[in-house]
Amino acid sequence: MNMTSVAAAPGAAEPPSAFDTGYYDLIAYVVSNAIAGEIMAIENYSEMVHLMPTTQAKIETVMQANEECKHILLLSKLGRTLDIGVQRRIVEPQWNTIRKHFSNAVARRDLPACLIIQDLMTETMAILLYRTLAAEAETDPRTAQVAAAILKDELEHLEIGKARLRELLAADPAAVHDALAWAHHRVMPELFAMISTSCHFLCDDLGIDCGSLSLGSIRTDIEQLRVRGLELYVETLDSLFDPKITNPLIASMSAYEGASNMFPQAASGAACCGSQAANRVPAAAASCCGPAAKAAPAEAACCAQTAGQA
Ligand SMILES: [Fe+2]
Numbered sequence: 001m002n003m004t005s006v007a008a009a010p011g012a013a014e015p016p017s018a019f020d021t022g023y024y025d026l027i028a029y030v031v032s033n034a035i036a037g038e039i040m041a042i043e044n045y046s047e048m049v050h051l052m053p054t055t056q057a058k059i060e061t062v063m064q065a066n067e068e069c070k071h072i073l074l075l076s077k078l079g080r081t082l083d084i085g086v087q088r089r090i091v092e093p094q095w096n097t098i099r100k101h102f103s104n105a106v107a108r109r110d111l112p113a114c115l116i117i118q119d120l121m122t123e124t125m126a127i128l129l130y131r132t133l134a135a136e137a138e139t140d141p142r143t144a145q146v147a148a149a150i151l152k153d154e155l156e157h158l159e160i161g162k163a164r165l166r167e168l169l170a171a172d173p174a175a176v177h178d179a180l181a182w183a184h185h186r187v188m189p190e191l192f193a194m195i196s197t198s199c200h201f202l203c204d205d206l207g208i209d210c211g212s213l214s215l216g217s218i219r220t221d222i223e224q225l226r227v228r229g230l231e232l233y234v235e236t237l238d239s240l241f242d243p244k245i246t247n248p249l250i251a252s253m254s255a256y257e258g259a260s261n262m263f264p265q266a267a268s269g270a271a272c273c274g275s276q277a278a279n280r281v282p283a284a285a286a287s288c289c290g291p292a293a294k295a296a297p298a299e300a301a302c303c304a305q306t307a308g309q310a
């Protein structure tokens with residue numbers, strides 16, 4: 001374990017309190033989970049190549065898988081440079097759950113669902129992760145440098161996905177909207193569950209004390225990160241879909257564990273109609289308790305809860 005403190009550049013903000021064991025434990029944990037996400041991304045892109053409609057799109061998808069390979073190598077090298085142990089296999093079960101849903105979509109030849117899971121949802125959360133690690137005021141310079149390089153690719157992957165989905169939306173909007181609702185209720189709870197410093201097995205695998213991990217060493221906290229994740233997800237959805245489609249989905253996230261800061265009024269049972277997401281997209285209040293919301297169990301539970309408080 002590298003215990004060396006990293007000096008701040010002259011004039012730079014004061015570095016995190018200490019690049020000490022706690023900091024490097026956190027980076028080992030985050031980098032290991034990031035590698036798992038990259039492994040899943042390689043498998044997802046590889047599995048959907050045959051669904052892509054043109055040779056050019058197949059080549060582009062293989063290139064995306066190749067870039068995810070490069071990310072694993074960069075993250076592994078970062079682990080060696082920092083002298084921290086990183087895991088190069090999927091440990092946390094959420095990744096396998098998402099992979100299973102993706103494979104189900106492939107089996108149905110549901111290309112919109114595949115693109116939404118990998119290109120929109122997973123890439124959006126990857127952008128959140130690498131943007132956080134790339135903030136030089138929060139992390140050490142080597143981690144920030146590697147994260148910034150990967151972030152550039154992930155931003156491109158998101159744009160590629162948006163362009164593909166715009167074509168599919170123009171051809172068959174209903175199919176894409178169905179795919180979005182299907183993927184949202186299966187994948188987003190898993191991705192948000194991973195915005196956490198507690199794990200199922202990863203800390204044991206890394207020999208880290210799970211309870212000792214804190215984002216304090218990178219000057220942020222889980223609640224901030226979840227809010228940023230929600231905002232980024234809303235931004236991604238808003239760039240492609242009508243709020244009438246997305247508002248019930250966003251409102252359903254108030255039921256997620258640890259959502260109280262994402263949706264400050266969730267604890268009072270008024271999350272549907274008073275949430276932060278609803279403030280960003282005012283129609284959320286109306287649509288989350290409308291007929292569309294009743295179609296999905298998560299929204300129905302949310303609306304029932306709200307009605308019960310009324
Ligand atoms: Fe990646």
Ligand SMILES: [Fe+2]
Pocket residue numbers: 041068123126153154157
């Ligand atoms: Fe990616």
